[in-house]
Amino acid sequence: MEKHLIALQLSHLLGEEYDREWVYNLLETPKQSDHGDIAFPCFQLSKILRKSPAAIAEELASRLKHETIEKVQTAGGYLNIFLNQTFIAEHTLKQILSEKSSYGSNTNGKNKTVVLDMSAPNIAKPFSMGHLRSTVIGNALANLAEKSGYTTVKINYIGDYGTQFGKLLAAYKRWGKEELVKADPLTELTRIYVQFHNEAKEDPRLIGEGREWFKKLENQDEEAVKLWKWFKEESLEEFENIYRLLGVSFDLTRGEAYYNDKMEETIQLLIEKDLLTESEGAQVVRLDEEGMPPCLIKKSNGTSIYATRDLTAAVDRYQNYQFDEALYVVGHEQSLHFQQVKHVLSKMGFTWADSVKHISFGMMLQGGKKMSTRQGKTVLLKQALEEAVAQAQSNIEAKNPSLNNKEETTKQVGVGAVIFHDLKHDRRNDVEFSLDDMLTFEGNTAPYLQYAYVRTCSILNKGTFELKNAAASLNDEDAWPLIKQLRLFPETVKQAYSSYDPSKLAKYLLDTAKSFNQYYASKRILAEDHLNQRLTLIFCFSIVLKEGLSLLGIETPEEM
Template sequence: MACFFRRRIAEKLGQTLQQSEDAFMSALSAVPVSKKQQTADFRLYVNTLRLNGILPLDGDIQQQTEALARKLKQDSVVEDISAGRGLINFTCNRKLLVQKMLEPFVEDGDKFGLNSELLKNLKKGTTLVEFSSPNIAKKFHAGHLRSTIIGNFIANLKQSLGNNVIRMNYLGDWGMQFGLLGAGFDRFGSQEKLKENPLQHLFDVYVQVNKEAENNEEVQLAARNFFRQLEHNDSHAVSIWRQFREITVKEYQQIYKRLGIHFDVYSGESFHQDQVQEAVQQLQRQGLLQTTEKGTGVVDLSPAGDMSRLCTLLRSDGTSLYITRDIAAAIDRKEKYQFDEMIYVTDKSQEHHFSHMFQILKAMGHSWAERCRHVSFGLVMGMKTRTGEVVFLEDVLDEARARMLHNMSQAKTTKEMENPGDTAETVGISALIVQDFKGPLHSDYKFDWDRMLQAQGDTGVFLQYTHARLCSLIRRNGGIEESPVDSSLLLEQTSVTILQHLLRYDEVLYQSAQDLQPKHLVNFLMKLCHLVASAHRELPVKGSPQNVAQARLRLFSGSCSVLANGMKILGITAVDRM
């Protein structure tokens, strides 16, 4: 596997430069493969050694590169060493490469790449990920899809790397919107309609009361009064609020089930009313909370302390704001879960909110705020169904399923499936996720139904098709026997290129762990799919001698395992028939 070769090359470098081999482990990287030409397996950028103080900074970099390459000797593991422009290439013994890369698939294919020494250097501990976090009493808006699937990817990634992960859904279940909804339900609500179609009815009430409140001060006053009653634990207000919350969570769980997502904790702003008062008192004691002429409670975040950058934490009537409740929630979570890091997944419009929140927590003396992180993302544009503008995620999932089922109905194999509708749902969701994850999270992107559901190209459909095709190949050939594979039978360039690509898997996971971007893994899996498609044509199993067929099946089985593992981290359920 990759760590075996990386370690041997690091040892060679360590002995030559009289340094610890660990100094070279992260400096070595697998070379991205090319179908058109043969490549080396690993490379070392000499500038990395200069920056790390191993080689002098003032020397000519090319001369240093060539001199170091001459000093390094080939052996039974590394059969070729050559200098490029500012880098040194290492090519491993081909037969040994095949042998070592296929070994883990026999022992434990599900752990392939995860036991890498590169990944062992990552800090482990408890990671709390807050994601999805829709507002209660509203249908699940399509805009919450990104937070939901990105947060799930981060939680899956951290868990696969050995962290203890707490998945938290922090519901928007407090604030002035509930004042409006509560006042609106008293005016326009119906318990019968609430039973028939709960979230649709609450949505209709909210739209109606918002419209009324625009020009009606009486409605605005009623909303403020309802929220004040809620904050003061009035039994009528709390009863209505609790009913709305229970209805909403139940409805949301159906959507999460379709997406294959679960949460360990359903929390919410309402959980932290007592802690809000404690946080406010602490801020007052520390002299951080000041009162403006308008009576609002603010914290001065200006570097010069000249009140030029204020963050409001309390309204003039003393009620809390979203940021106040977030500060209280963060303090409570640290006490309750003792997390080592906390990750918030929301759209980029909230970047200032989290920046202010982390600054305030640090000013309060909570040094752990340094280990809090906001992962932001851009907007999805042009998300429409055939019926028009999309508001609700349920509509998007239904449309993805219907379109995918239509596309699948054109294929012969669909007729052989027991549940084509379930497969269409799974593949449709895969297509949604891959389209979302292909680019940098921070970028906005244009939603495109046709491109998303194409069977060719870098799509979720192609990813699923490749996995299903490999499963079919393994089924048709009676599975893989446990007998050892003769590695000399997989020395064709097509086989070697796949194994070279698999050398990069631990690096891709390492990079993903650094910046929490799913694009690295998506691109890696797509490249693997294209390489497998070529191998499928060039390395037939059927009709080959038994030992050759056995070796090729092991290669295809290993590729299938990596695809399934990678998809699982992305939050995609792999299908074995399509």
């Protein structure tokens, strides 16, 4: 917040040709505290103004004044700005005490709607660690959007259609047993799906069988539809158990198959716009001008493809929600697909096509390699969550066997560990699946943050803190690093959403918790002198930490 104010002040001093954004982008945060809280390098100005950086810094230092500034110094062409700690501490604590869990909210999305396409597992396949990424990134972005004033619509676009279901139907007809599927649906269906791909390497005729069964499904063949519906019901029940454990819910769960009878309207519009071209018997939209391969709309055998369904779904969503943003939280391997969809929508004349955004993310790797259901190389999310909760229970039993609400706490800690392990990484990077890293209860993990929150609860209880007695005035130099972190929370929320990257918030929370732990180690918190001021600071930290974790989809136990 102060950086924006100082950027505005410096912009006024320098003249209208140096706008606030230009100045803001030059501001730095010094690594050493004796260099101030904010630094402005004058080297770029030196070339423009034909003065030495030191001379420019001296001139600005003599004129820069604001109630948030304690003093200004110059050093080596830098303007070093020291903020008024007492003023800012009081202002920050009063704001948090007044707004509580609303602290950090903004109105950037007021009267706007964002639709999020997220999670989207495939039926008849176990919920793998690969789908965890879309689920937790999408959920965190939805929470950040709501914190920014948007109306959100979370859509779980289930993969319940496509050629893979023809392969599954063919596999079931060859090797499936009804009693085994009923006993453990997803395990058995995955087994025969993997078997299909393994045997197809030796017997290519199987691929033809898969295509035939998908053709039957598209033509509403009674047996194909009956089996497909059965597979879908069993899958959705299993998925729902996992969503409950993750604490994730949706405004709409809808499969690709929903658009089967609506795609013809999309195809007719493409024909009307003279966009469809025949290519080797298939129907495509050419994207030569965009430097892309053609977007396939209908295969040569007449069956549809997911691009057709995605085009139809996008139009349907805009008609229903009039969205300002449509975010597709899908792995980066689908980047070309979403670029094609966006360009085709634009060619169709939809002015809102630019609002469609692909929020790509890296892969979940195992041993440095991509997980694959068809090759039988995947880690089941359910298994990972169960092991995380079991590890949490083991740790708690060893350290605090008499803990109240033990079952609920172990779930919060174990599930939180899995979610945070994903979200602490920049979403664009690949993430190596590692239960050991995920379940480490020290370091850059959710349990580390949860324990910091538990510590605040203990301190506030021992100090008998009461909100009505909160004291926002604080003159404590040791508290300054923590105050500065608390001050950054609203800006961090904005940045995390505007960049569609929850890792910015995750990293902020780790830095803020470290500042708290350093303050805790430097002070006798429960000493009588100025006790209420210290407890107020810790209470405000607890509000920010709990709200920040909640935005990431992580719960905070009060005991561990």
